Amino acid sequence: MKKTLLYIVVVGMISMTSCNKFLNVVPEDFVSPENYFETEDEANFALSGIYSTMTQNATYASYMLGRMGLEGDESWNHYTGDRFTVADNNYGPNESRILANWREWYAGINRANIFLENIDRVAMDEDRKRSMIGQALFLRAYFYLMLVNRFGAVPLILESIKTSDVESLQIPQTPAKQIYDKIIADMEEAAEMVDDITTIGYGGRVSKSAIWGVLARTCLYVAGNPINDVSRYEEARDWAKKVMDTGVHRLNTSFPQVFINHVRDIYDIEESIWEVEFWGNGTGVYANLGGYVGRNNGIGNTQDPNVGYAVGATRIARPLYFKFKSDDLRRDWAIAPFRYVGNPADTVYWESGQLYQRYCGKWRRTYELILPRSTTRTATNFPLLRYSDVLLMFAEAENEVNGSPTEEAYEAINQVKRRAYGYDQFTPNTDIDEDDLSYQEFLEYIQDERSRELAFEGLRKSDLVRWGIYVRNMQYIAQDVAPLSGDFYDFPRRTFGSVTERHTLWPIPTYEMGLNPHLVQNPGW
Amino acid sequence: MQRYKLRTNSHFLIQIKKGLGLFYLTTVLGTCVNIGSVCGQPLSLAVSKSKATKDIAALKKSAFKSNQQVKTLKGKVSDERGRPLAGVTVRVASTGVQAITDRSGNFSIRAAESDYLTFTMLGYETLIQPVGSSSEYAVKMVPISTAIEEVTVNIGYGTVDKNDLTGSVAQVNMEDLNKAPVASFDEALAGRVAGVQVSANEGQPGTEMNIVIRGGNSLTQSNDPLYVIDGFPIEDPGAAVLNPADIESIDILKDASATAIYGSRGANGVIIIETKKGQVGRPTIRYEGSVGFQQVTKKMEMMSPYEFVKYQLEMNPEVSPIVYLTRPGRELEDYRNIQGVNWQDLMFRQSPMHNHNLSVTGGTKETHYRISGSLFSRDGIVVNSGYERAQARIGLDQTIVDKLTVGLQFNYSRDKNYGSLSSAAQGVSTGYSTYMLYRIWGYRPVTGTGDFNDLVDELMDEEGLVSFSDARVNPLLSAENEVREQTRNTLIGNAYVKYKITDDLELNIRGGINSRWLKDEEFYNSRTARGYPSVNNFKGVNGEFRQVERNDWMNENTLTYKKRTANKRHSFNAVLGMTMQGRQQSQYGYEAYELLNENLGLSGMDNGVPGPLDALKTGHTLVSFLARGNYNYRSKYLLTGTFRADGSSKFAPQNRWAYFPSVGLAWRISREKFMQALPMVSDAKFRFSYGETGNNRIGDFVRFSSLSTDYPRYYPFNNTPTPSVNTNRFGNENLKWETTKQTDIGLDLELFKKRLNLTIDVYRKNTHDLLLNANVPYSSGYSTIYKNIGLVRNEGLEISVSTTNLKRRNFAWTTDFNISFNRNKVLGLTDDEEQILSDVSWTSTYNSQPLYMAKLGGSAAAFIGYVWDGVYQYADFNKLPNGTYVLKNGVPTNGLDREAIQPGDMKYVDINDDGILNEQDIVEIGRGIPIHIGGFNNNFSYKGFNLNIFFQWSYGNDIFNTNRIMFEGNSEGRGHLNQYASYVDRWSPDNQDSRNYRAGGQGPRGVYSSKYIEDGSYLRLKTVALSYTLPQSMARKMKMNNLELYASAQNLYTWTNYSGMDPEVSVRHSTLTPGFDYSAYPMAKTLVFGIKAGF
Known part of the structure; x- marks a missing residue:
């Protein structure tokens, strides 16, 4: 009996010591950040993960294509499922799409933070590593730009969480200006590190040109409403100028061709400096690599696979149409003058009075090369920075810095205009070239020209906000649509009529506030 | 000695x-x-x-x-x-x-x-x-007359006399349970035992029951009990691998005194199953077989062709008259004479069920054996679905010398369930219209052409499809062509060696394996909802294959010591043990799209476009030390102390070990002298127990951060998809066990010479450090992180009564009744979080709308939504001179624009009185958890006849009947969609009293409201079994030892106010989201006839 007990004790003690070994079960199924980041390939894949933030539904694949009100006074979103959402400016702080967008950018920021914290461990060529760090640094800054521009003050998180303690998770907001400063600083640092666009050779990867252009954009945001740090105009001009001075960039001779190239996955680094890349038509292994460019914001509304299905959610606001002169070649490309009816599809032209009905025509599915034209996704890339934008930013900043337009500023806007009317961009053309404008006239010209050139590219609301005319312009459209009778106009009426001062910023999502008591809601929400 | x-x-x-x-x-x-x-x-x-x-x-x-x-x-x-x-x-x-x-x-x-x-x-x-x-x-020799009136109870690592129990342990009456014609024991368990809630999500063949013992502790993790089958503890054995006829006993451990011996896995309760073992004697052969059929418990009453067309004309006055009147040249009245297609009759069938069991048992003093095999098949009540199982078991016990006994058991089963998953989206897209019952109910009964054969024979109703995003595919053709089957091969093996070291001390060494190979196969040809050629279907004809291999093993070593003092007043027994257990699991699968030759079926998957691949490997280990002591003074004062230490690989070394103590006390007051004054009390015992148990139901590796490279996140640099790493989980090294502290007070009472037995238990369980997949701020880069946070309380009352109402020479009537109340309360959540809102995924318009709330101070699941207020009446409007109606100022909107609202439209209560309906008007509209559940069982026997009648109920829980969103008003406004007959009564200028909104008056989409909340209480006549045992003399003449003939019925009748097909439904079941009904597979009622014969 005693022997037995002794035996048990001994066995027990032996097992105790071997227990911990027995209990060390190491996962074989996945990798952890601690045992990743060893090879160059791994670093590349991690970088690619940061980029993929932009190809998700909550960002450029779907929501930001006309479904989050980013087009401001250019268009409205006609999608029954989008009633009473951010798409028609009729929403509250628990709007699910805003939350999803918030979540996606922060997920991307986290991936960038983890990348930046671990990249040092990778043994690889230092130059290539430097370029990768630059891309990650820039992308994180860009994601913050997306956040701060739409939400104002947000938590500025520059390190991945190390514990799940409350202190690590509940981070208070940083004032918008400080975030902008950090964005600009990071982008400047990143610009030194990444490759030239010619070295890269395509627009899907961050290049010096892309960073400089986005820096110009960021500086304009800071210089305008609500930060109003006007000293940034000069920087904006200089960054835009740097892009122009590369000698690489010029406008494509044909405005439609720019977008046909997007549709066909053809790179044009001269004009289309930075793009979100989508791929495939939603079939096979990489079914989710396609986006909804041309499908959500395309020409409705047929099921004919030869034409390609489009929801046709992006419909224009009438005043946009009248911003174009009739010989502006951009008008009938950006705003499709026709629609499709039936299957097989007939092309039916709109009546002259049917303007709120018209669809965005920039990315036309009939040009797609991947057949069949799937109803679900398209390979069409979405532009994040085009050279015409750079030219217009340069001109605007130049006007601001000097208090009146300069020769260089006129040349910049006229290059854009000449191309728009079918002329050579570099040959002065007295018939159409702008000149003799006051500071204010020049600014207003640019305000309209940006719509004509960049409509439906997701920039308009931010522009209107920085110019301080967002609510005014939206109410202007609301008055335009108010007298029109018919249920059809309820949607645009609500979209534009609902906008008040508080809509300049999105609300901080209720969900996030519920989990982070430090967050302060934006005014009016 | x-x-x-x-x-x-x-x-x-x-x-x-x-x-x-x-x-x-x-x-x-x-x-x-x-x-x-x-x-x-x-x-x-x-x-x-x-x-x-x-x-x-x-x-x-x-x-x-x-x-x-x-x-x-x-x-x-x-x-x-x-x-x-x-x-x-x-x-x-x-x-x-x-x-x-x-x-x-x-x-x-x-x-x-x-x-x-x-x-x-x-x-x-x-x-x-x-x-x-x-x-x-x-x-x-005389047979034991009083059939086991004193019972031993399996309490894990040993048994005790029921009278000496200190904990709350319930026994399932296997004799009654086995009267139910079911494939596995869990299907018949509902209502049998107080405190054990058993419910089906739906009637899909091969799906397991939800079993929750004394309320759900965990909010985001599993609340399934731990199963111990022949001594092998396992969390998810798959109840159906056991043949119910092989089960000797089921004991359910409920309180902490009982469950603490299973430590870290005991908090959800423990179900101990012992299978039948060999017996001494000449070989006895038993055959039990039954044959029967099943049919749906209820079909929904749909609109008749006339009502359907009338509704179409109202809903779509522009197109419908052309389709249904002008083109075919008919009047509305003509449709009164048209039969139309009854899709439910085509889809729901009377289906056969077979069950055959054969066993041989026998042995000598040294050798006992039992060999058994069974075949079970049950065709589903929906075409092309069903369940089948072939199973065999062998058990052998051998005494080698007096002190040494060895034994082993093997159970092999192969089971397969097949057929479309009714409550899962069936299309390439995941919209509401792809679900099977949407298609069955919604497919129109008539066409304008009058030729209904087309409707039945064609895959799509071309004319009826107004929008191509409506994936209404012929339900019959699709179901007949779909291949979806899941095959499981399960091998359970257990072996033991028992050695009597001394008369008082016994060593027991056990080893076991539980291996499962699971195979999922799916194939969708061009005549199915998932494979038909369409611009919508990016997968084309497609197939999917997945294989899962899971191996659990265990080793347990226990010493049992029993001692009684010389004066026999004190008796003591103890168990001391050390156990080890582990699991390895791997999963591999692939999909292929656009298969070129659909006639090849799955074997043609190599002629297509490869789809996503799936590969997974995981595993865990557990080491435990356990001890239990029972002290008993004259069977009057009883004390049990239990202690278990568990070390699990799921937790980091610093949190790896946890200790689970418990104590149970009992006082058999009936053995006190003063109780002799109450002769009607045959036995009375007070019990008290307190203890701590744990829950470790988290993924094997959730403490590790993980990166993944998933296809959807590849980034196509330069038009070349490049792998891309996603940070999909933040590992929490600080994770530890979830601990449940439970107090139980119980009373066992036997009155009137044991004619009345009563057991009452009250308990309170506080679950601390909940293993919660906690919501974290998205700014962290993560959505959820596993944390030990929160506090949930369950408290309840359980009453079980069994009575012998009549006992005459030839006639006996006994009754068992049990009722349990459980109240569930959330007392703590993630840092500063006041509520968890949960949504259910079924169609995009609704997916992000929360339908459930777990609020501090409230229960884990309450329904939330708008409060339905009938319809707008003319009185709510001003009539304009042009004849249009405009909502009066002060009358709140329903979420649509004021000008869009018309008389007869859906109306909601504007809770905060601000004139508009928005998220601030969402309130609690229903309870997800029943107030009480129970069962009521009666046995009548007269000579050789026995009649068993068993009722089971659930009271107080609500169900969200989502089907009515689609079929009582057609809220998505789909053309040519048939509706429930209940929508014949709808608001119209001629029928202003109706609470159903007018055709097209559904108000805003994507909102949940109390209109669809229904009382889910029910009382079910669950089992009725009538048997006749032939007199032995007659059986002998037929060369049998005994022969019994029986008829048995399941789910015979249900009393409920629920308007859907069946109130036992929860198609998106979790602790946070119970009682959601959309396209649930119907429940079957079953009638079988069988024999039991012994040779």
């Missing part, structure tokens, strides 16, 4: 002890008698409580000597009716020599005249007979 245990299931444990040449008969009560006094007298001792007491008293104080000559004697054993009894063990008391009777009941053995012979046979009273001078014996 040598002991002969004669019968242990009696209150009196009778033992013969040989010591110093004397034999003693002892009882566990401490009475010790010398049976030597019977020397020379014929002795027949039937060991029943009353008789034994008497006999033992008579046996006191006599001498007995054993010095006589050994002789060979012969004898014959017969049963009470004089028929020869084979397989009886005859044993010489002093020498242990034994013999077994042959087929004619004869035996021959050598024994001294002064010795005793014992005759033992399972099911018969043990007989002790002095040898005497005679050489021919005729022995008659």
Whole structure:
């Protein structure tokens, strides 16, 4: 009996010591950040993960294509499922799409933070590593730009969480200006590190040109409403100028061709400096690599696979149409003058009075090369920075810095205009070239020209906000649509009529506030 | 000292002890008698409580000597009716020599005249007979009359007499359970045991029941109990791998005193299953078989062709008249004479069910064996669906020497369920219109052409499809063509070695494996909802294959020590043990799209576009030390202390070990002297227990951060998809066990000579450090992180009553009744979080709308939504001169624009009175958890007949009947979509009293409201079984030992106010999201006829 007990004790003690070994079960199924980041390939894949933030539904694949009100006074979103959402400016702080967008950018920021914290461990060529760090640094800054521009003050998180303690998770907001400063600083640092666009050779990867252009954009945001740090105009001009001075960039001779190239996955680094890349038509292994460019914001509304299905959610606001002169070649490309009816599809032209009905025509599915034209996704890339934008930013900043337009500023806007009317961009053309404008006239010209050139590219609301005319312009459209009778106009009426001062910023999502008591809601929400 | 245990299931444990040449008969009560006094007298001792007491008293104080000559004697054993009894063990008391009777009941053995012979046979009273001078014996054995009235209960690592229990342990009456015609025991468990909530999500063949014991502790993790099958603890055994006919007993451990022996896995309760083992005797062959059929418990009443067309004309006055009137040249009235297609009749069928069990059992004293096999098949009540199982089991116990016994059991089962998943989206897209029952109910009964064969034969109703995003595919063709099956091969093996180190100390070493190979196969050809050629279908004809291999193993080593003091007042037993357990699991799968040759089926998957791949490997280990002591003073004061230490690989080394203590006390007040004043009380016991148990149901590796490279996140640099790393989980090194502290107070009462048994338990469980997949701010880059946070309380009351209402010579009536109340309260959540809102995924418009709330101070699941307020009436509007109606100022909107709202539109209550309907008007609209559940069981027996009637209920829970969103008003405004007959009554200028909105008046989409909340209470006539056992004489004539014929019915009738097909429904079941009904597979009612025969 005693022997037995002794035996048990001994066995027990032996097992105790071997227990911990027995209990060390190491996962074989996945990798952890601690045992990743060893090879160059791994670093590349991690970088690619940061980029993929932009190809998700909550960002450029779907929501930001006309479904989050980013087009401001250019268009409205006609999608029954989008009633009473951010798409028609009729929403509250628990709007699910805003939350999803918030979540996606922060997920991307986290991936960038983890990348930046671990990249040092990778043994690889230092130059290539430097370029990768630059891309990650820039992308994180860009994601913050997306956040701060739409939400104002947000938590500025520059390190991945190390514990799940409350202190690590509940981070208070940083004032918008400080975030902008950090964005600009990071982008400047990143610009030194990444490759030239010619070295890269395509627009899907961050290049010096892309960073400089986005820096110009960021500086304009800071210089305008609500930060109003006007000293940034000069920087904006200089960054835009740097892009122009590369000698690489010029406008494509044909405005439609720019977008046909997007549709066909053809790179044009001269004009289309930075793009979100989508791929495939939603079939096979990489079914989710396609986006909804041309499908959500395309020409409705047929099921004919030869034409390609489009929801046709992006419909224009009438005043946009009248911003174009009739010989502006951009008008009938950006705003499709026709629609499709039936299957097989007939092309039916709109009546002259049917303007709120018209669809965005920039990315036309009939040009797609991947057949069949799937109803679900398209390979069409979405532009994040085009050279015409750079030219217009340069001109605007130049006007601001000097208090009146300069020769260089006129040349910049006229290059854009000449191309728009079918002329050579570099040959002065007295018939159409702008000149003799006051500071204010020049600014207003640019305000309209940006719509004509960049409509439906997701920039308009931010522009209107920085110019301080967002609510005014939206109410202007609301008055335009108010007298029109018919249920059809309820949607645009609500979209534009609902906008008040508080809509300049999105609300901080209720969900996030519920989990982070430090967050302060934006005014009016 | 040598002991002969004669019968242990009696209150009196009778033992013969040989010591110093004397034999003693002892009882566990401490009475010790010398049976030597019977020397020379014929002795027949039937060991029943009353008789034994008497006999033992008579046996006191006599001498007995054993010095006589050994002789060979012969004898014959017969049963009470004089028929020869084979397989009886005859044993010489002093020498242990034994013999077994042959087929004619004869035996021959050598024994001294002064010795005793014992005759033992399972099911018969043990007989002790002095040898005497005679050489021919005729022995008659009597069957155990009172069918096991004193019961032992399996409490894990041992058994105790039910009277000596300190914890709350319930036993399932297997005899009654097995009357239900079901594939696996869990299907018949609902309502049988107080405190055990068993519910089906839907009727899909092959899906398991949800079993929740004493309310859900965990909010985001599993609340399934731990199963212990033949000593092998496993969380998810798959109930259907066991044949219910092989189950000997099911014991359910509920309170912490009972479950703490399973430590980290005990918090959700423990279900201990023991399978049938071999028995001594000549081989007994048993066959049980049944054949029957099933049909749906209810079909929904749909609109008739006339009503359907009338509705179409109202809803779409522009197109419908052309489709239904002008083109076919008909009047609306003509549709009264048209039969139309009844899709439910085409889809729901009366389907057969077969069950066959065969077993052989037998053995000698040293060797016991049992071999059994079964075949079960049940076609589903929806076309092309069903479940089938083939299973075999073998059990062998061998005594090698007296002290050493070994044994093993193997169970192999292969089961398969097949058919479309009714409550899962069936299309390439995941919209509401792809669900099977949407298509069954919604497919229109008539066309404008009048040729309904087209409707039935064509895959799509071209004319009826107004929007191509409506994936309404012919449900019949699709279901007939779909291949979806899941095949499981499960092998369970257990082996043990028992060694008696001393009389008091036993070593038990067990080892076991549980291996499962699971195979999922899916194939969708061009005539299915998932494979038809369409611009929408990017997968084309497609197939999917997945294989999962799971291996669990365990080793348990326990020492059991039993001791009683010399004065027999104190008795003590203890278990000490060390166990190890582990699991490895791997999963591999692939998909292929656009298969070129659909006639090849799955084997043509290599001729297509490869789809996503799936590969997964995981595993865990667990080491435990356990101890339990029972102390018992005269069976009056009882004390149990339990302790277990668990180390799990799921947690980081610093949090790896956890300790789970518990204590249970019981006072059998009926054994106090003063209770003799209350003679009606046969037995009364108070119980108290407190203890801590754990839950470790998290993924094997959630403490590790993980990166993944998923296809959807590849980034196509330069038009080349590049792998891309996603940070999909933040590992939490600080994770530890979830701990449940439970207090239980119980009373067991037996009254009126045990005619009435009553058990009452009240309990409170506080679950701390919840293993919560906690919501974290998205700014962290993560959505959820596993944390130990939160506090949930469950408290409840359980009452079980069983009564013997009538007991006459030929007639008996017994009743069992149980009711349980459980209240569930969330007392803490993630840092500063006040509520968890949960949504259910079924269609995009609604997916992000929360339908459930778990709020601090509230229950884990309450429905939330708008409060429905009927419809807008004319009085709510101003009539303009042009005849249009405009909502009066002050009348709140329903979420649409004021100008869009018309009389007859859906109306909601504007809770905060701000004139508009928005998220601030969302309130609690229903409860997800029942107030009480229970069962009511009756057995009537008259001669050979037995009638069992079993009711089961659930009261107080609500169901969200999502089907009505689509079929009582057509909220998505789909054309040509048939509706429930309940929508014939809808608001119209001629029918202003109706609360159903007008055709097209559904208001805003994507909102949940109290309109669709329904009372989910029900009372179900769950099982009715009538059996007739033939008199043995008749059975003998047919060369059988016994023969029973029976008819048994399941789910015969349900009383409920629920308007859907069945109130036992929860198609998106979780603790946070119960009671959601959308396109649930219908429930079946079953009727079978069967026989049970023994040879």
